[in-house]
Amino acid sequence: MTFTGTVGAMCMFPLRTIIWFCVHLNIHPNVLTLIGVIINGLAAWYLGVGQFFTAGCLMILANIFDFIDGKVAESTALASSFGGFWDSVMDRFSDMFLLIGLIYLYAERGRVDYALITSLTLMFSMMTSYTRARAESIIKKCKVGFMERPERIVLLMIGAFTNRMSAVLWVILVLSVVTVLDRIYYTWRELRADGRQVIP
Amino acid sequence: MTFGRFISIPALVVQHALFWTFERATWQYDVMVIAILAFVWCTPPDWLGDPMAKGQGLIGWVLALLQ
Numbered sequence: 001m002t003f004t005g006t007v008g009a010m011c012m013f014p015l016r017t018i019i020w021f022c023v024h025l026n027i028h029p030n031v032l033t034l035i036g037v038i039i040n041g042l043a044a045w046y047l048g049v050g051q052f053f054t055a056g057c058l059m060i061l062a063n064i065f066d067f068i069d070g071k072v073a074e075s076t077a078l079a080s081s082f083g084g085f086w087d088s089v090m091d092r093f094s095d096m097f098l099l100i101g102l103i104y105l106y107a108e109r110g111r112v113d114y115a116l117i118t119s120l121t122l123m124f125s126m127m128t129s130y131t132r133a134r135a136e137s138i139i140k141k142c143k144v145g146f147m148e149r150p151e152r153i154v155l156l157m158i159g160a161f162t163n164r165m166s167a168v169l170w171v172i173l174v175l176s177v178v179t180v181l182d183r184i185y186y187t188w189r190e191l192r193a194d195g196r197q198v199i200p
Numbered sequence: 201m202t203f204g205r206f207i208s209i210p211a212l213v214v215q216h217a218l219f220w221t222f223e224r225a226t227w228q229y230d231v232m233v234i235a236i237l238a239f240v241w242c243t244p245p246d247w248l249g250d251p252m253a254k255g256q257g258l259i260g261w262v263l264a265l266l267q
Binding site for chain 1: 234241
């Protein structure tokens with residue numbers, strides 16, 4: 001088993017207990033998604049005031065809700081197309097909350113350079129999701145590129161807990177740009193391989 | 201191993217790192233994660249002009265030790 005696989009398996013153990021509780025308390029998965037976004041909004045506030053440790057703790061809590069909503073939906077047979085849509089939309093709000101919190105922090109400290117880097121990170125984080133969603137409306141699958149949402153969130157947590165947010169922002173920005181370019185290229189290549197028109 | 205093949209290995213690594221098609225929990229994913237964490241934790245915050253970080257990172261610590 002790989003290192004990251006082992007970490008994932010270790011995290012699954014407590015999560016199964018939480019999922020079991022949510023299923024037995026009959027909590028609707030869409031409510032869990034919404035709770036996750038609200039907690040992420042709170043985490044963004046703490047990022048904005050520079051309290052990274054508290055923000056990191058809240059991000060962990062929020063992402064537990066974010067992770068379990070799908071599992072609870074499967075366990076309670078409440079999985080629906082709207083649930084998937086709701087989850088995706090709320091994920092974008094969560095991402096934006098966290099990065100806007102950081103933009104506020106750097107702007108308030110007069111660091112225009114990092115406010116700009118965080119803004120670009122926000123832009124390319126959104127474009128990472130958009131390119132995949134748009135690509136998958138014309139090709140079967142577009143799952144290329146490293147920097148997806150779980151990676152972004154884990155990196156933001158690492159940045160918050162170890163106080164290395166600037167390095168984390170650089171990593172997310174550079175790899176998000178690469179991911180967006182990967183997805184554009186992959187979609188173009190797949191369409192061309194299908195014999196579909198790529199240039200009018 | 202020929203010189204051409206020796207040169208092509210790093211090129212292949214860069215190509216796969218840039219055009220990422222590997223799943224999570226593969227050894228390639230582990231290598232990428234380790235590289236990212238090394239950058240985040242070892243790079244001295246001063247080099248990046250980090251307004252929030254404290255401490256100097258592993259590289260900064262080693263450089264300070266050498267001086």
